[in-house]
């Protein structure tokens with residue numbers, strides 16, 4: 001090759017590579033990672049991007065050079081020279097891609113196995129997905145329930161995920177992992193958070209009318225703050241079903257019923273007392289007038305509407321959207337607390353309104 005050709009190819013390659021690098025680096029394509037797993041996944045992504053940029057620069061340089069340099073002259077009607085393959089070139093463009101693809105496979109396999117590796121002292125969190133909420137249970141602390149995923153920084157966490165109705169999917173962009181939650185299966189997800197902060201957690205599987213509202217937060221806390229949060233929740237947690245201890249004090253009782261409401265009802269219903277503004281299902285501030293329309297005592301009506309939502313369907317709202325299984329998924333204590341809370345809150349709301 002002549003020296004001029006080499007200089008031209010190098011220049012074109014640098015320009016093409018520079019443009020591709022700017023496209024890769026300047027816009028923020030990836031959220032800032034907040035877990036070790038995400039950091040490894042981002043490494044694979046950048047590993048592949050760098051290879052792609054190099055190949056793009058090479059191909060673009062040769063192509064642009066050929067288009068310009070070998071452009072046909074206006075009065076040139078000759079056939080091109082007969083070229084019959086080139087063994088050296090063919091070996092080169094087979095061996096290099098083979099090596100690159102193999103390297104990507106090896107790096108990906110290492111990252112996958114490290115991300116799935118079971119660490120010692122893993123914190124297990126039970127995730128329950130149902131239309132249209134996630135509930136997070138902490139078996140380490142008397143199965144404290146939370147509508148928000150709270151995680152300690154630096155500790156390996158394993159999500160044990162179950163769905164009660166249809167397929168959902170858990171996704172926190174900052175953790176870069178997505179896992180389906182499938183009825184009849186337990187799926188798992190490993191996360192080792194390494195950045196304190198509050199991140200969106202959303203359902204990424206179309207799961208029904210309220211899918212777009214099925215979102216909550218993942219909050220990564222300092223380990224000490226996480227421990228004290230868990231202890232505090234443990235104190236306020238509802239007594240396990242069947243325990244013979246007398247009813248919990250009214251103050252912790254009411255905070256518990258709000259959390260049962262937030263975890264199960266708030267994404268679809270409005271209730272001023274719980275600061276809930278969902279609009280998928282009926283406005284629960286109006287329960288008093290709904291009960292009158294259904295000709296039922298308020299408490300019975302609320303209980304029935306939770307356990308068998310099809311018994312009375314408020315006009316203007318579709319039947320069959322509310323989960324049918326709250327009778328099983330809520331403990332007796334939770335159900336009782338929820339009914340009392342709804343009765344009191346709706347009575348207050350109807351006095352105000």
Ligand code: CUA
Pocket residue numbers: 130131132167168169203204205206207208210211212214
């Ligand atoms: Cu659950 Cu979409």
